[in-house]
Amino acid sequence: MQLTLKPEVLSAESFAPFGELVSVRGKPIMINNGTTERYHNLGQVTLGNSEQMGQGILSIFRAQPRTLPMTINMMERHPLGSQAFLPSSAEPYLVLVCLSHQVNGEEQPDPNSLKLFLASGDEGVNYKANCWHHPLLALNQVSDFWIVDRIGPGNNLEEFFFPDDWEIVIDL
C-alpha cells in the first residue's frame, strides 16, 4: 500500500459520510431581538447508547503544527460518542478521515477510502461516533480548538496502526 493524499474541497456534502461540517451556511434564524443570526443545529452531540450513556464535555486542545509532507501511521475512532473540533485560533488545519471495512472479522480503517480535507479557521468538524480519523493536524502555528466530546462508561477509543510496509503520505 502506497498512497499520497492531497486535500480535497471540504463541504457539508463531501464530509457527510464522516460527520458534520460546522460552518456558517444556509438561512439563519434571527434571535436576540434581531441582533444575532443563529445558524441552527449544524451538528449533533452523541453520547452513547442506553447501556453506556456518557456525559458531554467541553475541553480545549492546543496542537503543535505539523511539518508536511507527513507520513501517517495510524487512525483512531470513538465508538460511543461524537467529537467536535471548533477552531479558536482561526488557523487552517487538516482533517483526515476514512470509512471502515472488515478484515478477517476485524473492523479497520479502509485505506482506499481515505479523504484529506483542508479546513479553514472558521470551519469546525464534528466526527460521528465510530468515524475513523487521524489525531489533530494543525498547520502553520500552535493552534487551539474547542472540543466537544464525551466521558463515561465503556471503551470510547480504538486505535489502528498501519502495517510497517504501508506508506501513506499527506501533503498540501
Added chain:
Amino acid sequence: MQLTLKPEVLSAESFAPFGELVSVRGKPIMINNGTTERYHNLGQVTLGNSEQMGQGILSIFRAQPRTLPMTINMMERHPLGSQAFLPSSAEPYLVLVCLSHQVNGEEQPDPNSLKLFLASGDEGVNYKANCWHHPLLALNQVSDFWIVDRIGPGNNLEEFFFPDDWEIVIDL
C-alpha cells in the same frame, strides 16, 4: 432600581455561581503522541432530566456589536440545558449574569446579584441550566461564536422583562 454595571474580572472562581469558564488553565493532559495538550473537561453539557432529556447540538451565533453605554431591559434562562458560547472570532465580549430569587412565588433575576464580566476572545463561557443571563453582547465588530446547547421536549426558555422604572445600564 437604578444601577450602572462595569465589568469585573472573569475567572473560573468568579464565574462559578453561573457556570464554567472555558479557558486554557491548569495542567494539560498530553495526547496525540505528544503533539497536543488537552485541557480536559472544562465544562459539562447538561441536557435535561430523565423525564425531559434533550439532544446536544452545535450551532453558530453571528452577533452584531452593541453600542455602550447600553440599557438592559431583560434577562433569560434555559431551565433544561446548559449553553456554551465559545468565540470563533477572537473578539472580546460581555457576559451579564445574575442569580435567581423569588418574588411573590415567581422566580426572577435578582438585580442585586447582577455581574458583568469582560471575556476575551480566547475565553468561552458555559451557562449552567437555569442561570439567568443576557443575550449575547458582542463588542467592536460582528462576532461569531460556536454554541453548544440543547434541543428537545419541554420549555427551555424563560424570559423576564424588567419593570419600566428600572434603569440598568452597562458600560465599560
